[in-house]
Amino acid sequence: MIDENFIKKIREQDRKTVSRAITLIESSNGSANQLLKFLYKFTGNAYRIGITGPPGAGKSTLTNQLTSYYRSLGKTVGIIAVDPTSPFSGGALLGDRIRMSDIGCDTGVFIRSMATRGSLGGLSKKAVEVADILDAAKYDIIIFETVGVGQSELDIAKAADTTVVILVPESGDSIQAMKAGLMEIADIFVINKCDRQGADTTYTALTTILHLYNRKERVPEVVKTIASENKGIVELAEEIDKHRQLLIETNKLESNRTKKLKERILENLNYLINEEISEIIESSYVDELVAMTLQGKLSYVEASELLLKNYKQRLRGK
Ligand SMILES: Nc1nc2c(ncn2[C@@H]2O[C@H](COP(=O)(O)OP(=O)(O)OP(=O)(O)O)[C@@H](O)[C@H]2O)c(=O)[nH]1
Ligand SMILES: [Mg+2]
Structure with missing residues (x-):
């Protein structure tokens, strides 16, 4: 749906398209990112x-x-x-x-x-x-x-x-x-x-x-x-x-905007990392760690450190 024509219509200030674009922004970070890849330069x-x-x-x-x-x-x-x-x-x-x-x-x-x-x-x-x-x-x-x-x-x-x-x-x-x-x-x-x-x-x-x-x-x-x-x-x-x-x-004006841009880049990096981590980590392993934490065998800090370790190992295998 986000194609050249969609972008063109936004640039032409077509109300319906602008409205749909905003709904997309609100609906998910993924579609917001996809849309802003095209539109940010404008x-x-x-x-x-x-x-x-x-x-x-x-x-x-x-x-x-x-x-x-x-x-x-x-x-x-x-x-x-x-x-x-x-x-x-x-x-x-x-x-x-x-x-x-x-x-x-x-x-x-x-x-x-x-x-x-x-x-x-x-x-x-x-x-x-x-x-x-x-x-x-x-x-x-x-x-x-x-x-x-x-x-x-x-x-x-x-x-x-x-x-x-x-x-x-x-x-x-x-x-x-x-x-x-x-x-x-x-x-x-x-x-x-x-x-x-x-x-x-x-x-x-x-x-x-x-x-x-x-x-x-x-x-x-x-x-x-x-x-x-x-x-x-x-x-x-x-x-x-x-x-x-x-x-x-x-x-x-420039320096304020640059500062905000840097914050946005890092914030989006955070989002991308989270997305990737949640994709790569096995949810059964997460559940296992939750259970161990509940049983008092691990602290939640250790549980998250183990997840990071697991993530790095899987990344190497990728
Ligand atoms: N007397 C007086 N009333 C005003 C003035 N400006 C706004 N109002 C009234 O104050 C009330 C609230 O105005 P809004 O513009 O809705 O205020 P708001 O800050 O947007 O309100 P929220 O979005 O609900 O926080 C309305 O009844 C307005 O008519 C003013 O200069 N003098
Ligand atoms: Mg108001």
Whole structure:
């Protein structure tokens, strides 16, 4: 099924084919690898933006508005909404779909929701692979929307060129206690829902903390928005662009991407080794070792060392 025509259709941004390619990516690491062998050379052109923050902060509303703005500039946008807490996948996150309905019918926008189910091999790995498909399909901008609660979202946010962390005025009190992780990954902060009380206090608290504790060369900018009223969106887009320019001027765009590429190569090597090991090792021998471990004759460490030894012997015989 992955033939020249399939690749050609992805490159032509054929929606059905792009959608099928993403389903393939989600279904197995094997087919993802097969597909990316063909498509990887076409990636690297899209600019990747991560948008993360607590539940209900306005990530989808902001993504929606930002997308409309990019569309007005003639840019095409791919959106990957990742919800690690949801069991649904394949564009089934109803809330996101409804909220994004005004951009949902636009052919220059591709929206895909991903969830834990059907994403073998780690959600962040899969989200990056889906981004590669959209990149190869010539979407100019790719936005990852993730709920900022756990490690996998941090990983996804880290996969972006520019990461935007959204807070709301209610976050004011908790800014002091803000997770170090969020602080580290943010290139730009947004205080959304600035129509609510406490926006200025939150802004001051955040900028103070950023100046005190920032350990990067650049203190992240803080942008105030009211996403539901389309306010502050152009300013946010400008800050994203300024960050992009800075990355280019300082060669960081290249070096950040190179670092991520190295991680990916090693991660895939791990996958390939695991595949091979599971092929070459006799499962009856594994069962035997499990039984011996249960009987207290071996520790699990020794059991795995014996498996490695067995693997090496079989490799020599190959
Ligand atoms: N008052 C106010 N409400 C807003 C603003 N932006 C978004 N909202 C509302 O906040 C609610 C949550 O917005 P979403 O965009 O769904 O937030 P989210 O962060 O994507 O939510 P999850 O994906 O569920 O974590 C919705 O009812 C929005 O209409 C804003 O600037 N001000
Ligand atoms: Mg959302």
